[in-house]
Amino acid sequence: MLTACASRRAALLERLPPGACAIVFGNHDERRNADNHHRFRQSSDLLFLTDLSEPETVAVFTPSKDARFTLFVRPSDPHQELWYGRRAGLEGATELYGADQAFDIRELEKRLFELLDGCTEVHLLVGDRPIHDELILRVLARLRKNERNGSRAPSRIVDLNQTLHELRLVKDEAAILSMRRSCAVTVEAHLLAMRACVAGKREYEIEALVDYGFRRRNGLPGYQSIIGSGKNATILHYVDSRDELQPGQVLLVDAGCELDGFTGDVTRAYPIPVPGQRATFSRPQRQLYDLVLDAQLAAIAMVRPGVTIEEIHALISHRLAAGLCSLGLLSGDPAEAVETGALRRFYPHRSSHFLGLDVHDVGRYFPGGDARRLAQGMILTIEPGLYVQPTDPLGPDWQGIGIRIEDDILVTATGHEVLTADLPKRPDDLLKIVGTGLTLLV
Ligand SMILES: [Mn+2]
Known part of the structure; x- marks a missing residue:
């Protein structure tokens, strides 16, 4: 499956215009009741592209940057892993799952600010989860405010449906x-x-x-x-x-x-x-x-x-x-x-x-x-x-x-x-x- 995921990422990158940045969010842990959680199921888009079945995972694709595939994951944590199972961690994200670079998911907003800087358009599944839309809009607003200091904010938001979902079809x-x-x-x-x-x-x-x-x-x-x-x-x-x-x-x-x-x-x-x-x-x-x-x-x-x-x-x-x-x-x-x-x-x-x-x-x-x-x-x-x-x-x-x-x-x-x-x-x-x-x- 990992080989298939690599080809799918290559196909996605090929379909993105230069200067684009595509962001694919994973699913979150969902509470069932009290401190019980539903069995985790990764978002289908992320499964399709990475096969990484961990909560709090985000994949970013930037075809014209040096690192074209970035993964945000939960970092290794012996205590958490003792209770809730193994994590790929930042190392696994690059070594096992093929990312060019990996960051701690807690740095997502800060790093997206850097990754989106200079991109011309941002591709995401608009409306899929309002919390994700809000995050991206917040980053875009910050980039625009920072333009007088040299930042360049993307000027277009494109529905990733047109590329990613056509591939999945x-x-x-x-x-x-x-x-x-x-x-x-x-x-x-x-x-x-x-x-x-x-x-x-x-x-x-x-x-x-x-x-x-x-x-x-x-x-x-x-x-x-x-x-x-x-x-x-x-x-x-x-x-x-x-x-x-x-x-x-x-x-x-x-x-x-x-x-x-x-x-x-x-x-x-x-x-x-x-x-x-x-x-x-x-x-x-x-x-x-x-x-x-x-x-x-x-x-x-x-x-x-x-x-x-x-x-x-x-x-x-x-x-x-x-x-x-x-x-x-x-x-x-x-x-x-x-x-x-x-x-x-x-x-x-x-x-x-x-x-x-x-x-x-x-x-x-x-x-x-x-x-x-x-x-x-x-x-x-x-x-x-x-x-x-x-x-x-x-x-x-x-x-x-x-x-x-x-x-x-x-x-x-x-x-x-x-x-x-x-x-x-x-x-x-x-x-x-x-x-x-x-x-x-x-
Ligand atoms: Mn049916």
Whole structure:
């Protein structure tokens, strides 16, 4: 990963105009309660460029200065390290992480004053964290005030999104390898959940297995897992995971493993069997499931360079609307149901997003105003769904069904590759596995 980070830094430096200074902030330790902290997760931008997973880290890039890559880190401190773990320190920052120079993070403001002096523009993720914006504005104000003493303040602030996030959008070989691994572990964990799914279990027991599947491969959930049974599956971001699985309901599992910072994002939905019996969809469940799967397969088939996410969403929306009209769940013309927003009663979300270090990864969807065309190396999800709210006037046969099918797709030179293809989704394959019993892989 360190070699990949070095190439990414080189690519960033190459894209910065001479005279620029780019500043990338890491994450801070976040308090959970009292004196407990959340598990630290580095900012994705810093992970992408440095792989240095320590709080209070800042990277500065100055293409036209002698030291082009500066790291600010927490200095070595035997007492702190005894309690809270090892630090790279200033020495590690240069020797292990490739910085041309390293400074104590406590000197950040003073040193930024020196680093920004003489630069023409400052690049940062404006608005990402107000505290960072304030720091930079403070330094710029001081530089301007000091111009009569010879300082030269940058005159432009540029959104780093345009360079750094464009780089992150097209995955390099190391990123694709990490994504393959996180997708493989995601598939394993989903299989554990499928096999264990029987009536009488609780949603949190399924979540525990998903977590186990991730953790045994050194992964962690890349986002809060959604384990929703019955009507809970119609809540798009349901995270309570408390209810008991009821026979005949559908269980929706949306979970992705993060490894090396890169995360999978996969959803499956399947019926909950009575223990010892074979899982079966009710007729309405199966009708919705077939619609969603048909739309997903059609959308995946169209993924290749040049296609836009807008086109994918339009195809899925049209297929779902047509299916709902023919089932009589929507009246009138499918195109009209899409246009008027009537479809949103059953399909309220989008069909696709970029995926990588962030589950909703960076990359603008309309750069320069036009829908972005997919290109080789981009990774996206395709995730149609249908949800009938428990209060929907369609009545009890349909109420409280939530179906979503989501896979992770790599755009290749001529088409695509489904990174999560090993996880069953065709009804026959799926129902063969669901509820067949737990095999713990130790
Ligand atoms: Mn997703």
